Amino acid sequence: MTRAERAQLAMMLEVCAYPKPGNVDRCHDYDDTRLEHFLASALFVRPAFDRAEEGGPGLGALIREATSRTSTHGGGNTHFGAYILLIPLIAGDGISGASAAVKKTTVDDALDFYAAFSMTQVRMHHSDELDVNDPATLGIIRDRGMTLYDIMAHSAPGDMVAREWTNGFALTRKAADLLHEAGCGRHAIVEAFVRLLASETDTFIIKKHGREVAERVREQAAEVLAGTRNLESFDSDCIAAGINPGSVADLIIAGIYVALGEGWNWDC
Amino acid sequence: MTRAERAQLAMMLEVCAYPKPGNVDRCHDYDDTRLEHFLASALFVRPAFDRAEEGGPGLGALIREATSRTSTHGGGNTHFGAYILLIPLIAGDGISGASAAVKKTTVDDALDFYAAFSMTQVRMHHSDELDVNDPATLGIIRDRGMTLYDIMAHSAPGDMVAREWTNGFALTRKAADLLHEAGCGRHAIVEAFVRLLASETDTFIIKKHGREVAERVREQAAEVLAGTRNLESFDSDCIAAGINPGSVADLIIAGIYVALGEGWNWDC
Structure with missing residues (x-):
């Protein structure tokens, strides 16, 4: 399996695993984003992953290409956060x-990343001075000579995906370890998902619903692990409230990508 | 969208559509073949489709490559029949x-096809003198100078997929027309599936369960169209009886591949 295929497989396995509290899965769609949109993205992204594997252009351009290729359907942004993680993991093998590659990013990577960002409807803090919706942002990046690594460091306090670039992909490592511990196959993905959700406050939920809601979701996931809350009803409650732990999914x-490379078995 | 991507998308959309009587779909697995196996095949087949699009080797070698790339998981044969159709459709654009390309196949294509066949557990009539399990078959093919087209013509009377090679892809055309008539999106796929199942006796069911069972399934699909049978319970009955209309799925x-190329909209 090539690295590109492994990354596509990771995207497919994650979205199919169920029940996955609050997120699109095999049994749940959102009105505007459906299972098929996530799977179409996993298909259409391939050339960008191939180029990352071949040591193609910079990480920013690759994230831009991945986002562009998967913005062709009506499902909106499906995997922007995932690309921020997968592209360096593929490029850096x-x-x-990946930890070394992200430190070598340039101002051009940052500008490409903002071009990708503008194709999505990814949430940002309204107070952020690097707001993607503000044309002045590109000028600030150029004036300050900010690299894509600098951008991620700027976002790291409030964004657990960006933080991976600055902490050696610590939660990626943790997610892979959780998969190894949980055994093989689709049930391990659900278990790793709930465990990560129970131990980390999802920053995507914070941006959308505030910290209080995100903390409650984390506690509820812990109750599922403790056996005092039903996973299916937790899922239904999240769906009903429009709560989706998108960063934990990323x-x-x-x-999954890392664990597959270490011999983790999806197929049992 | 490249032709290879369109073919992958067709594989993904078909398996996700539900309820699809008797077959693996978004809500149903078999014990040994699951949704993820079908989707993994749709990912892993890509390089074979790319080579078909680039005018690569013969159709037999391409079917062999597609089968080989997707025999790496534990789900067994997922798409052998689909490749018999998709590979010439991609190669011939x-x-x-495709109808012209299949007529140009050679003895080497036939031998490659049998090598692909031996990787699958596809059912054949026990009485067939070209039994894939019989080592003498390759000798017969060589002695008689049978091309892959000849093989398909030999199988055409009992196999509706092989028959497509000899009748100008008549049911492929019909399936595409049914999709156009049914409108856009996933529900159109289900409608086209049930309509095709109601009008054609699935030869895969004949091979597995006999003609009587296959005819009854065809009549039951017609009852669904007439509104006298419930689609969901028809699906459950098929699943319980181990009846899967695999050739209609192919x-x-x-x-879907043809219709997408004609502007049919999967995403609505």
């Missing part, structure tokens, strides 16, 4: 290579 | 090109 995709 | 995949 694993966590240590980290699980990255964790 | 549509039905008329034809629907080919029909």
Whole structure:
């Protein structure tokens, strides 16, 4: 299996795993984003992953290409956060290579990343001075000579995906370890998902619903693990409230990618 | 969208569509073949489709490559029949090109096809003198100078997929027309599937369960169309009896591929 195929497989396995509280899965669609949109993205992204594997252009241009190729359907942004993790992991052939690669990013990577960002409807803090919706942002990046690594460091306090670039992909590593511990196959993905959700406050939920809601979701996931809350009803409650732990999903995709490279067995 | 991507998309959309009587779909697995196996095949087949699009080797070698790339998981044969249709459709860029391409196949194509066949557990009539399990078969093919087209013509009376090679892809055309008539999106796939199942006796069911069972399934599909049978319970009955209309599924995949190329909209 090539690295590109492994990354596609990770995207496919994550979205199919169920029940996955609050997120699109085999049994749940959102009105505007459906299972098929996620799977179409996993198909259409291939050339960008191939180029990452071949040592193609910079990480920013690759994230831009991945986003562009998968913005052709009506499902909106499906995997922007996942690409922020997968592209360096593919290009660097694993966590240590990825950690080195992200530090070498340039101002051009940052500008390409913002071009990709503008294709999505990814949420940002309204107070962020690097708001993608503000044309002045590109000028700030150029004036300050900010690299894509600098951008991620700027976002790291409030965004657990960006933070991976600055902490050696710590939660990606944790997600992969959770998969190894949980055994093989689709049930391990669900278990790793719930465990990560129970131990980390999802920053995507914070941006959308505030910290209080995100903390409650984390506690509810812990109750599922403790056996005091039913996973299916937790899922239904999240869906009903429009709560989707999107950043945890991105980290699980990255964790599946890493674990597959370490021999983790999806097919049992 | 490249032709290879369109073919992958057709494989993905077909398997996700539900309820699809008797077959693996979004909500149903078999014990040994699951949704993820079908989707993994749709990912892993890509390089074979790319080579078909680039005018690579013969159709037999391409079917062999597609089968080999997707025999790496534990789900067994997922798409052998689909490849028999998709590979010429990709290589020939549509039905008329495919109809011309299949007539140019050689003895080497036939031998490659049998090598692909031996990787699958596809059912054949026990009485067939070209039994894939009989080592003498390759000798017969060589002695008689049978091309892959000749093989398909030999199988055509009892196999609706092989028959497509000899009748100008008539049911592929019909499946595409049914999709256009049914409108856009996933519900159109289900409708086209049930309509094709109601009008054609699935030869895969004949091979597995006999003609009487296959005819009854065809009549039951017609009852669904007439509104006198419930689609969901028809699906459950098929699943319980181990009845899967595998050849109709292959034809629907080919029909989706053709229809997508004609502007049919999967995403609505």
